[in-house]
Amino acid sequence: MTVEQVKPETTGTPAPGLLEPPLAGGGVPLLGHGWPLLRDPLAFMSRLRDHGEVVRLKLGPKTVYAVTTPALTGALALSPEYHIAGPLWESLEGLLGKKGVATANGPQHRRQRRTIQPAFRLDAIPAYGPIMEEEAHALTERWKPGETVDCTTESFRVAVRIAARCLLRGDYMDERAERLCTALATVFRGMYRRMVVPLGPLYRLPLPANREFNRALADLHLLVDEIVAERRASGQKPDDLLTALLQAKDENGDPIDEQEIHDQVVAILTPGSETVASTIMWLLQALAEHPEHADKVRDEVESVTGGRPVAFEDVRKLRHTNNVVVEAMRLRPAVWILTRRAVTDTELGGYRIPAGADIVYSPYAIQRDPESYDRNLEFDPDRWLPERVKDIPKYAMSPFSVGNRKCPSDHFSMAQLTLITAALATKYRFEQVSASDDTTRVGITLRPQNLLLRPVAR
Ligand code: HEM
Incomplete structure (x- = not known):
């Protein structure tokens, strides 16, 4: 039986022997757990395991x-x-x-993944x-020793440029990548605000923030x-993701429609x-806060490259650098919350989950859990050495998720991040400058509030 054949039964009776998950503590009248979730979502999600393996949360009237x-x-x-469903996905x-692809389910999702x-x-x-190398070196060359770097703008720029240039190839991308970035x-800033504070019609008022x-x-x-129009007009069909999307066929073997091509490009560029x-x-x-690990990365790179600029082929030899990336992702996962919806009456860990229920979990909480990690809050890239990694429970580190919704871009992302x-x-x-604020800003992803660094030449 496939998921699509299963009809949600919203009035289903609980299967015998299954328990109702316990209600998490910390709720307040009327708003329930909505209040602590809004006030300090990371701390709230991190405490939930104390209440059970599966817990119920009350968000206003909703469970x-x-x-x-x-x-x-x-x-x-x-x-x-x-x-995939629920308020997060609906607002997206x-x-x-x-x-x-990020919001489709069933046969459409499987076809799009293919x-x-x-x-x-x-x-x-x-x-x-070659593009990843060019962009990584362009970044270091743009920065000048002693000048303050606005890490938010610079990180966005390099991420968008790499995704756009690699996946949607074309000279025109250079100028477009800058516009995409802005x-x-x-859009991400505004989307998070609309999700957390759903003020509906107020977002349609002609206020400067709404207009922007x-x-x-x-x-x-x-x-x-x-x-899309320029690629079509060029008549070129390079071997890239955009060509694959333009040539894709639907379940009936017909070309996919314009709207789907458009939404697919958006759905890849935005999470990317x-x-x-x-x-x-x-x-x-992390490099600023842990100079000893930054030095170790530098030593490793120099021992591999012998002093020439680091290249893409070096990446697989950079074991410590890779472990620094993984450890940074463990403590500060970009994707900190994920949701699913039950298609049918079902169970998890012996607890009853009714059809239509929304389920959430937090990779942030899972990846910092003291039950899974020794000295859980310590930045320790060596915990990923082969002799130590075996102590870490399965699924305790899945920043790209697992299963049929696993991020398609895990290799692509790890290669560029390590480089x-x-x-x-x-x-x-x-070094962080005095105006820098590296506290965590919770949005659709987690990132520092306003990281400002001063590069010092080595
Ligand atoms: C899905 C994380 C980079 C494209 C996901 C999911 C996670 C994730 C956790 C699964 C969501 C779920 O289970 O509901 C990350 C992280 C990244 C990264 C941590 C980098 C550090 C990228 C990049 C791209 C990308 C660079 C594309 C250029 C996608 C797409 C999906 C997805 C299209 C939806 C897959 C599906 O639903 O089948 N990502 N991602 N991601 N990611 Fe990534």
Whole structure:
């Protein structure tokens, strides 16, 4: 039986022997757990395991289920009894389009994954090497020793440029990547506000912030239309993701429609830039905060390259650099919360989950859990050495998720993050300037509030 054949039964009776998950503590009258979740979402999610492996949360009148152990997050992500839905996805769909891979389910999702997957396969990544190298070195060359670097803008720029140039190839991308960057940064800021504080009609008022958001959203969609139209007009069919999308067929063997092509490009560029940009910011913060690891990265890179600029082919030899990236992602995962919806009456860990229920879990909480990690809050890249990694429970470190919704871009992302970290740590040491604020800003992703660094030449 497939997920699509299962009809949600909202009035289903609980299967015998299954328990109702306990209600989490910390709720307040009327708002329930909405209040602590809004006030300090990371601390709230991190405490939930104290109340049970699966717990109920009251968000106003609504009951939401939270999963708190690595094993159960794996079971949830791998089970066909849950699909992508819920308030997070619905608000994304409203703004970014309904036909992209990130929000589709069932046969449409499987077909779309088949179309995009080849562009992200391990053996496809080396073709992106020259662009990744060029962008990583351009970043270090743009920065001047002693001058303050605005890490938010710079990280967004390099992430968008790499995704756009590698996946949607074309000379025109150079100028467009800058526009995409500006549009995406504004759109993500506004989207998070709309999700957390759903003030509906107020966002339609002609206020400066709303106008700026609407302009950025319109420009994002316009840019995507321009990219698609220019590729078509060029008559070129390079072996890239955009060609794959333009040649894709639907379930009946017919070409996919214009709206789906558009929504697919949006659905790949938007998660692709925000997540990588946030992770680069945290990597920069980690290099500044842990100079001993930055020095170790530099030593490793020099021992591999013998002093020449680091290249894409060096990446697989950079073990410590890779471990620094993984450890930064463990403590500051870009994607800090994920949701699913039960397709049918089902169970998790012996607890009853009714059809239609929304389930949340937090990779941030899972990856910092003291039950999974020794000295859980310590930045310790060596915990990923082969002799120590075996002590870490399965699914306790899944920043790209697992199962059929696993990020297609795990290899693509790890390659560029390792290369960028190597290029940065070889050229500079970093110091935070006094106006810098590296506290965590919770949005659609986690990133530092306003990271400002001064590069110091090595
Ligand atoms: C999905 C994380 C980079 C494209 C996901 C998911 C996670 C994730 C956790 C699964 C969501 C879920 O289970 O509900 C990350 C992280 C990244 C990263 C941590 C970098 C540090 C990228 C990049 C791209 C990308 C660079 C594209 C250029 C996508 C797409 C999906 C996705 C299209 C939806 C897949 C589906 O639903 O089938 N990502 N991602 N991601 N990611 Fe990434």
